[in-house]
Amino acid sequence: xxxxxxxxxxxxxxxxxxxxxxxxxxxxxxxxxxxxxxxxxxxxxxxxxxxxxxxxxxxxxxxxxxxxxxxxxxxxxx
Amino acid sequence: xxxxxxxxxxxxxxxxxxxxxxxxxxxxxxxxxxxxxxxxxxxxxxxxxxxxxxxxxxxxxxxxxxxxxxxxxxxxxxxxxxxxxxxxxxxxxxxxxxxxxxxxxxxxxxxxxxxxxxxxxxxxxxxxxxxxxxxxxxxxxxxxxxxxxxxxxxxxxxxxxxxxxxxxxxxxxxxxxxxxxxxxxxxxxxxxxxxxxxxxxxxxxxxxxxxxxxxxxxxxxxxxxxxxxxxxxxxxxxxxxxxxxxxxxxxxxxxxxxxxxxxxxxxxxxxxxxxxxxxxxxxxxxxxxxxxxxxxxxxxxxxxxxxxxxxxxxxxxxxxxxxxxxxxxxxxxxxxxxxxxxx
Numbered sequence: 001x002x003x004x005x006x007x008x009x010x011x012x013x014x015x016x017x018x019x020x021x022x023x024x025x026x027x028x029x030x031x032x033x034x035x036x037x038x039x040x041x042x043x044x045x046x047x048x049x050x051x052x053x054x055x056x057x058x059x060x061x062x063x064x065x066x067x068x069x070x071x072x073x074x075x076x077x078x
Numbered sequence: 079x080x081x082x083x084x085x086x087x088x089x090x091x092x093x094x095x096x097x098x099x100x101x102x103x104x105x106x107x108x109x110x111x112x113x114x115x116x117x118x119x120x121x122x123x124x125x126x127x128x129x130x131x132x133x134x135x136x137x138x139x140x141x142x143x144x145x146x147x148x149x150x151x152x153x154x155x156x157x158x159x160x161x162x163x164x165x166x167x168x169x170x171x172x173x174x175x176x177x178x179x180x181x182x183x184x185x186x187x188x189x190x191x192x193x194x195x196x197x198x199x200x201x202x203x204x205x206x207x208x209x210x211x212x213x214x215x216x217x218x219x220x221x222x223x224x225x226x227x228x229x230x231x232x233x234x235x236x237x238x239x240x241x242x243x244x245x246x247x248x249x250x251x252x253x254x255x256x257x258x259x260x261x262x263x264x265x266x267x268x269x270x271x272x273x274x275x276x277x278x279x280x281x282x283x284x285x286x287x288x289x290x291x292x293x294x295x296x297x298x299x300x301x302x303x304x305x306x307x308x309x310x311x312x313x314x315x316x317x318x319x320x321x322x323x324x325x326x327x328x329x330x331x332x333x334x335x336x337x338x339x340x341x342x343x344x345x346x347x348x349x350x351x352x353x354x355x356x357x358x359x360x361x362x363x364x365x366x367x368x369x370x371x372x373x374x375x376x377x378x379x380x381x382x383x384x385x386x387x388x389x390x391x392x393x394x395x396x397x398x399x400x401x402x403x404x405x406x407x408x409x410x411x412x413x414x415x416x417x418x419x420x421x
Contacts, residue, residue: 022313
């Protein structure tokens with residue numbers, strides 16, 4: 001799981017020290033990546049997001065799963 | 079100590095010479111650098127903050143003797159302890175005649191001819207196998223019929239390349255035939271037809287001591303390149319598998335001197351594209367992150383102890399830029415008439 005190695009700064013700029021790839025993350029993406037890298041469960045992440053952004057837990061869960069697919073596309077998650 | 083470097087053509091298609099000279103000067107300001115140039119207008123001839131003395135040489139295509147005599151002249155008139163050649167076209171001669179240079183009191187630190195031949199693209203498949211990495215599907219061709227067969231088998235787009243120099247991406251048979259003719263006219267045969275592989279272009283610079291030990295390694299990703307594919311901006315990375323491949327390469331082949339590995343990397347799949355038996359033009363990048371390979375090579379040449387640590391940080395960027403230097407035409411006049419000038 002390469003996201004564990006991602007160096008993410010406070011502005012949401014992420015650098016992958018293995019491949020040299022860089023990414024610009026919005027606040028939500030940054031939060032999800034940091035939580036996934038810490039091993040937080042998807043359910044927990046969705047719950048937290050639903051409270052922060054005033055959406056249902058189901059909507060938040062869909063967004064988390066959708067974002068995880070994007071991370072796989074970039075080779076950051078297996 | 080007086081060290082000569084070639085490749086002082088610090089243009090938009092830069093040679094490695096200025097990076098090598100800058101690395102040496104930064105490590106030891108008492109080192110005098112001599113620029114060996116093939117064109118009076120090479121920028122390095124005017125960069126007196128890096129090059130102390132410049133000499134114009136005849137092209138390597140004119141044979142070894144004029145170059146050797148020029149080096150003897152430099153040794154006699156200015157002094158010369160070692161030479162670091164950095165250009166592909168001159169390396170075979172320097173490698174072949176390194177013992178003559180040694181006898182004349184001019185040190186080098188180069189691979190032997192057998193090691194040099196390893197970089198031939200014909201041999202990269204075997205090296206890749208020995209290093210347990212991949213090599214793109216490649217066909218060797220000597221005529222148009224073989225070329226047609228090879229491109230049909232590999233499919234378009236593919237790459238048509240020379241055994242040592244030049245590579246072009248082609249999308250059709252007429253394009254393939256055009257570059258086949260162009261490369262073979264200039265560089266001879268065989269011509270190689272190679273599949274295109276996808277992934278990140280990652281490069282490693284390093285040097286070996288000739289006994290299987292590393293003098294240092296730095297891996298980078300090219301972030302932006304010129305239209306010739308030369309690095310403009312880059313970032314250091316720590317791809318441990320790629321670094322291990324470079325380490326294995328030095329150990330397996332007892333590589334002597336500097337090298338650059340050009341690879342395409344898709345996750346953990348490493349595909350070897352090219353081995354350059356010299357410093358790349360971005361050699362100063364490694365120096366800037368703490369791995370001064372020209373100085374380490376020099377230390378080995380002169381049997382000095384050197385810091386051979388492999389530590390460097392990932393996430394360090396190299397940003398190349400253009401700059402204008404204003405000087406007097408007198409310097410050009412000296413180079414054009416006498417073939418030498420003070421830096």
